[in-house]
Amino acid sequence: MKQVSEPASGASRPVATQVVADSARPLRVALLGNPNCGKTALFNLLTGSRQKVANYAGVTVERKEGRFELPGGRTVALLDLPGAYSLNALSADEEITRDIVTGRRAGEPLPDLLVVVVDATKLRLNLRLVLEAQRLRVPMVVALNMTDMAERLGIRVDAERLSAELGVPVVPTVAVRGDGARGLVQALQAHQPPLIGRTPEPAAAPPGIADVMLTQREVQRLLADCVQMPARPLARDDSVDRVLLHPFWGLVVLALVLLLMFQAVFSWAAWPMDAIQAGIDALAGAVRNHMAEGPLRSLLADGIIAGVGAVLVFLPQILILFLFILALEDSGYLPRAAFLLDRVMGRVGLSGRSFIPLLSSFACAVPGIMATRTITHWRDRLVTIMIAPLMTCSARLPVYALLIAAFIPARKIGLFNLQGLVLLALYVAGILAALGLAWAYRLTGGQVRVTPLIMELPTYRWPNPRELAFGLWERARIFLRRVGGIILAVMVLLWFLSSYPAAPQGATGAPIQYSYAGQLGRLIEPVLAPIGFNWQIAISLVPGMAAREVAVSALGTVYALSGAESDVADKLQPVLAHSWSLATALALLAWFVFAPQCVSTLVAVRRETNGWRYPLIMVVQLFGLAWVAAFITYRIALALGAG
Numbered sequence: 001m002k003q004v005s006e007p008a009s010g011a012s013r014p015v016a017t018q019v020v021a022d023s024a025r026p027l028r029v030a031l032l033g034n035p036n037c038g039k040t041a042l043f044n045l046l047t048g049s050r051q052k053v054a055n056y057a058g059v060t061v062e063r064k065e066g067r068f069e070l071p072g073g074r075t076v077a078l079l080d081l082p083g084a085y086s087l088n089a090l091s092a093d094e095e096i097t098r099d100i101v102t103g104r105r106a107g108e109p110l111p112d113l114l115v116v117v118v119d120a121t122k123l124r125l126n127l128r129l130v131l132e133a134q135r136l137r138v139p140m141v142v143a144l145n146m147t148d149m150a151e152r153l154g155i156r157v158d159a160e161r162l163s164a165e166l167g168v169p170v171v172p173t174v175a176v177r178g179d180g181a182r183g184l185v186q187a188l189q190a191h192q193p194p195l196i197g198r199t200p201e202p203a204a205a206p207p208g209i210a211d212v213m214l215t216q217r218e219v220q221r222l223l224a225d226c227v228q229m230p231a232r233p234l235a236r237d238d239s240v241d242r243v244l245l246h247p248f249w250g251l252v253v254l255a256l257v258l259l260l261m262f263q264a265v266f267s268w269a270a271w272p273m274d275a276i277q278a279g280i281d282a283l284a285g286a287v288r289n290h291m292a293e294g295p296l297r298s299l300l301a302d303g304i305i306a307g308v309g310a311v312l313v314f315l316p317q318i319l320i321l322f323l324f325i326l327a328l329e330d331s332g333y334l335p336r337a338a339f340l341l342d343r344v345m346g347r348v349g350l351s352g353r354s355f356i357p358l359l360s361s362f363a364c365a366v367p368g369i370m371a372t373r374t375i376t377h378w379r380d381r382l383v384t385i386m387i388a389p390l391m392t393c394s395a396r397l398p399v400y401a402l403l404i405a406a407f408i409p410a411r412k413i414g415l416f417n418l419q420g421l422v423l424l425a426l427y428v429a430g431i432l433a434a435l436g437l438a439w440a441y442r443l444t445g446g447q448v449r450v451t452p453l454i455m456e457l458p459t460y461r462w463p464n465p466r467e468l469a470f471g472l473w474e475r476a477r478i479f480l481r482r483v484g485g486i487i488l489a490v491m492v493l494l495w496f497l498s499s500y501p502a503a504p505q506g507a508t509g510a511p512i513q514y515s516y517a518g519q520l521g522r523l524i525e526p527v528l529a530p531i532g533f534n535w536q537i538a539i540s541l542v543p544g545m546a547a548r549e550v551a552v553s554a555l556g557t558v559y560a561l562s563g564a565e566s567d568v569a570d571k572l573q574p575v576l577a578h579s580w581s582l583a584t585a586l587a588l589l590a591w592f593v594f595a596p597q598c599v600s601t602l603v604a605v606r607r608e609t610n611g612w613r614y615p616l617i618m619v620v621q622l623f624g625l626a627w628v629a630a631f632i633t634y635r636i637a638l639a640l641g642a643g
């Protein structure tokens with residue numbers, strides 16, 4: 001990925017060097033456009049980056065920069081920006097866009113050129129922003145994107161005529177096709193503006209109703225002159241929406257989609273998981289057979305292979321989950337689900353606007369928390385941030401999957417697999433907990449405003465197989481990088497803390513009990529004993545704060561080091577099933593529904609709320625809830641005889 005950060009503008013440099021530097025500096029180009037018109041797809045195509053592209057409004061919420069070269073050798077520094085309906089920003093992400101294209105952002109020079117991206121199938125809406133951008137007096141090129149869709153729908157746009165009317169170049173593009181930006185590159189090559197380091201125009205007053213009417217009339221005129229609409233508009237989306245947005249059938253379809261997703265996570269992943277497990281077993285066996293007993297063998301077998309291997313096995317399940325998430329994101333279904341759930345969410349004081357940030361949190365709470373920038377109202381945004389970590393992130397999947405595989409029989413119940421149902425129940429528990437917490441905030445937050453949900457419904461599209469494959473590859477890379485990076489590092493550290501100091505002479509228990517980690521585990525144990533956790537669990541929860549999957553790795557290592565038999569590493573499931581009661585396992589699952597979040601989540605919350613207050617509240621709140629939930633689960637399970 002060619003991400004580079006913009007150097008701060010050199011205000012204090014001597015003038016002579018500034019001129020030289022400026023003539024050699026890259027051309028600064030910013031992508032401006034309505035949400036979901038294909039800016040990021042175009043950005044990726046031009047710069048070779050892999051920023052997130054999805055079929056709903058509000059995917060990009062921060063500025064991203066990438067570079068590429070024009071045929072003449074000139075470097076372009078391209079900025080991808082959050083989508084905006086107008087330059088009168090309503091939400092935090094639109095503000096970023098407004099400030100950058102008007103030169104109001106500190107340390108960010110005004111772009112030399114704007115590429116205003118428009119969706120050719122939605123010109124009535126998109127042209128307004130073009131007219132607004134023209135008033136900024138920055139040179140611009142219009143990219144008429146989605147021309148493939150327009151053609152399919154029978155919409156004919158006369159680009160030359162539009163260009164003549166607007167007085168700026170208008171080039172057709174197809175951002176999802178390999179050569180879809182060739183015309184745009186040629187236009188940039190031909191229309192390089194002089195690099196004069198523009199100064200921003202003074203901020204204009206927000207447009208009055210008269211301005212809006214004027215713009216609207218101008219759009220009408222342009223449409224009449226340059227665009228030919230099909231005689232009979234296609235109504236495919238409408239008929240699909242009659243079912244998918246139906247207050248009853250819509251919910252039934254949503255429930256079925258989710259059910260299928262969790263079934264698939266368990267039933268499709270079995271054989272690739274077995275294959276990975278076999279590989280790890282073979283490796284662990286080889287290390288044990290070919291290396292002399294000693295610290296190095298223990299580090300490799302008990303620390304690295306047992307720990308990292310325990311997490312690696314879950315790659316197939318994570319990829320299946322993402323296959324569904326990516327396909328849903330690309331289909332255009334997600335904002336519809338937001339509408340369906342708007343009423344339910346309204347009951348607890350949330351709006352449908354929170355749906356997409358919350359859904360993104362299923363992948364990871366960090367992008368979910370950033371996606372709340374699209375929520376205009378601060379209090380709504382804050383509540384969404386506070387409940388986002390309750391959505392089950394993909395790092396929790398290995399923990400759930402391990403415990404489910406160890407304790408829940410793989411029985412069929414009708415069409416369904418019991419393990420898949422339990423997994424679904426855990427996700428639902430997270431969602432219900434989040435709704436409950438939002439409701440509690442509503443009770444303490446005073447009056448509730450009723451804000452109607454206004455969101456653009458994107459056109460339905462079949463997910464593009466190439467994009468899906470790329471997306472999965474990206475997820476696999478992220479996961480493997482975590483495994484090879486933070487997880488490996490924490491595991492080596494944990495192995496050290498669990499192996500030293502060595503057991504004293506004549507000790508009777510497993511050596512790990514005398515180690516630093518063992519002592520720490522014993523220290524925490526009294527707090528966790530009432531909820532059924534032993535010291536091995538206590539040890540693994542601490543490194544789990546760095547990355548949640550580490551809890552699984554840590555159990556792998558802790559049991560490998562504390563067990564008498566040395567092949568614990570590759571058989572963690574049966575060891576757990578043997579040494580824990582069902583009540584303990586259920587309590588640990590309940591703990592992880594609330595799972596005190598990882599450090600990166602807290603850092604993201606700090607950044608979005610500008611201080612440590614909310615991250616601190618979050619830690620206390622989630623630890624408290626996790627403890628109470630585990631306690632209740634443990635006691636009920638014991639009472640029902642699951643001890």
Ligand SMILES: Nc1nc2c(ncn2[C@@H]2O[C@H](COP(=O)(O)OP(=O)(O)OP(=O)(O)O)[C@@H](O)[C@H]2O)c(=O)[nH]1
Nearest residue numbers: 036037038039040041054058059060083146174175
């Ligand atoms: N068929 C077709 N689909 C496109 C084209 N350009 C983008 N898309 C799809 O349109 C959707 C939106 O693309 P993005 O690049 O995420 O849009 P964006 O303008 O960055 O959206 P925000 O970040 O939300 O403002 C994705 O599903 C893309 O795959 C195009 O030229 N043709």
Ligand SMILES: [Mg+2]
Nearest residue numbers: 039040059060
């Ligand atoms: Mg985008």
